[in-house]
Amino acid sequence: MVLTPFGKVFDAVRRFVDFTIFSSLTRRIVVLNMAGLLVLVVGILYLNQWRAGLIDARVQSLRVQGEIIAAAIAASATVDSDIISVNPDRLLDTQSGGVSPFSYFDPTLEFPINPERVAPLLRNLITPTRTRARIYDGQGLLILDSDNIYARGEVLRQTIDKSTGTSFFLADWWNALISWAPGDNYPTYQEYQADEGTRYPEVASALQGAPADFVRVDAQNRLVVSVAVPVQRLRAVVGSILLSTAPGDIDSIVAQERWSILRIAMIAAGVQIVLSLLLAGTIAGPMRRLSAAAERVQTAGDARAEIPDLSDRPDEIGHLSGALRRMTDALYNRIEAIERFAADVAHELKNPLTSLRSAVETLPLAKREADKARLNEIIQHDIRRLDRLITDISSASRLDAELARETAEPVDVETLAQAMVAIQKDIAAGRDVSVVMGKRSGRGTTLVSGHESRLAQVFANLIDNAVSFSPPGGTVTVAISTEGDNIVATVSDEGPGIRDAGRIFQRFYTDRPEGESFGNHSGLGLSISKQIVDAHKGTIKAANRTDRSGALFTIVLPRARK
Missing domain, CATH: 3.30.450.20 (PAS domain)
Incomplete structure (x- = not known):
């Protein structure tokens, strides 16, 4: 201009x-x-x-x-x-x-x-x-x-102007x-x-x-x-x-x-x-x-600098101080989470790479065809494991950004759970496991404000995890209920249960049943599920069933406001 x-x-x-x-x-x-x-x-x-x-x-x-x-x-x-x-x-x-x-x-x-x-x-x-x-x-x-009127005997004097002279500047x-x-x-x-x-x-x-x-x-x-x-x-x-x-x-x-x-x-x-x-x-x-x-x-570099705490002030300065402190804490937590994630990724990638390197170095030295076939199988297995790890790591790293970009919409959790049960039922049938929908309890709608595709991913991960732990002829049950302003979804199986519930949602942690080949799972499924539920302001917990053996996963989501 x-x-x-x-x-x-x-x-x-x-x-x-x-x-x-x-x-x-x-x-x-x-x-x-x-x-x-x-x-x-x-x-x-x-x-x-x-x-x-x-x-x-x-x-x-x-x-x-x-x-x-x-x-x-x-x-x-x-x-x-x-x-x-x-x-x-x-x-x-x-x-x-x-x-x-x-x-x-x-x-x-x-x-x-x-x-x-x-x-x-x-x-x-x-x-x-x-x-x-x-x-x-x-x-x-x-x-x-x-x-010009003067009294008799009055002496005339020159009048001095007292106003002239030095005055205050x-x-x-x-x-x-x-x-x-x-x-x-x-x-x-x-x-x-x-x-x-x-x-x-x-x-x-x-x-x-x-x-x-x-x-x-x-x-x-x-x-x-x-x-x-x-x-x-x-x-x-x-x-x-x-x-x-x-x-x-x-x-x-x-x-x-x-x-x-x-x-x-x-x-x-x-x-x-x-x-x-x-x-x-x-x-x-x-x-x-x-x-x-x-x-x-x-x-600050590696040091964690503190924002002055002025939150005791009831004015805008106090609100600004509290907001800056929360923002700084969130940034530091995000940085620490990224650092831990990078360390975990490096550790998880190092294991298949080490195995792959050993198999590749040993392959030229193998004399028998059986040994060469075994080494080729290990190489193919490690490559598939690396591909699965990289895919899951990429999905986990993009999750926060995608959740922030996407617009939240009303999602009917009961309808979503029924659809996922119908999809997983055919997949689980190949392992002789049944996936059923439990009886609905409670009153009111089951609408939440969120992202349908991501919530569907949570149900898919939990059902797939339950099917993988269920014995032949076992049953995986998905149930929906309402409690006050919350919607509760549970996924239970008839497997051996959880040995360490405190670590079940950690990244790359796996506790697979005996006999299942190592490396078929990346250990990111439950971690991603918890990350999605947290983004929806909900909670997810894992525990063992009290009526019989098996694991019980409970998801609590806040009901959408009208």
Whole structure:
């Protein structure tokens, strides 16, 4: 598949992340847990809902404060005239910065809002709130500015900004990061001249009798909230009061809240990391131990490496440990069985080969025809024995693989036994032995889940073995019964019985009747039968009959579930 340039970049990034972050289970757990916390913190900072709520609360506070101040100013204002007379020359001098803000008013003139009477009142109401207040007359001319009201005898000092200077580097990084977060687009705040009050939209609205508010940012992108409230006397608007927050007042509160979030996030991150490491220790640590043990199994050689026993844990690690231990034990048992099988095969093949070699070496030295015929008979017998051994060994070695490949199907054991009895009956008749089917006992079906051909091989081996041990005129009986969830099949004969029941199912073990020629049986029939029954999760046992002489083989198979 040909990747596009974007696909190649994405694949490179994915491989980089896999080899750096996700190459370790511990790092993966820590990173994924921290990702959830990071998304939560970023989401809180991005939404900024509490910032908008803070602005709304500040607007309401300023409006209430403005209404209170406006009412106080209206109560102290003169109402002799609705016209404010201003000395233009003195006003120009004031704008040029040459005189006090109160000196441009001619004391002989009468104003609806008297600055000298309102100034002390405004100072007392504004000072505790750290809010800037400006009073405009009906034409938008600035009358009072709280920043320029000073008490008698007050010494003016240069204000030192204590916020500047060295700060915690993490706070600087945090503020720089927050500045990248998207926010609302507010207009830039601009300071107008004393006679340009109506250029403030909120002031113009207040002079029309409607309170208004406005949110701006200064040159340093600090929030400035302004609220203008009309000053009314006898329903006549005589002026407007403009209240505004100090630049950065709301931003400082927002910054403190964000810094609090950062501190909480750092504490939560520390807890998350500790918990992630503890979690990784209970997962990654045992996984590393299991992995190291699996690698030792590969390089152990003849030694039997052990998988750590974590089966006391009730979680998946415990289940994995138990499964690996069982798998390892099964592999070692299979290896040991193969080694024993190879040794037995070598031993069994060595005997006919030795006999064959001796006969072949002796044949040229034989002078009499009878001796040559006897040696030829031995050679033919050993060749047939080798062929039979190789055939049975090949069948035994392929048995496990064939049982694993074949699909289990329902098999009626009673029907199968009847068919095998019918087949073996004709063969046994040549040796004057009868093969009969016994009476069925028990209730229920005789179905098992297995391989019909292999179970048929078991019955054929057991019946053939019983016929070979039965005397002339003897009877071999095959019976089927059910006991609970199991199906029991028995094969009995009337022969001499079993001399060593403990070794009867061993490979290449034979205990043939007297008079039968040696080497006619490989000793693998009963071993193969046990192997097939074990593969069907059943059991097979051999014992002597208690009612008379003879052997009794019992097969127990689990009944198929419906």
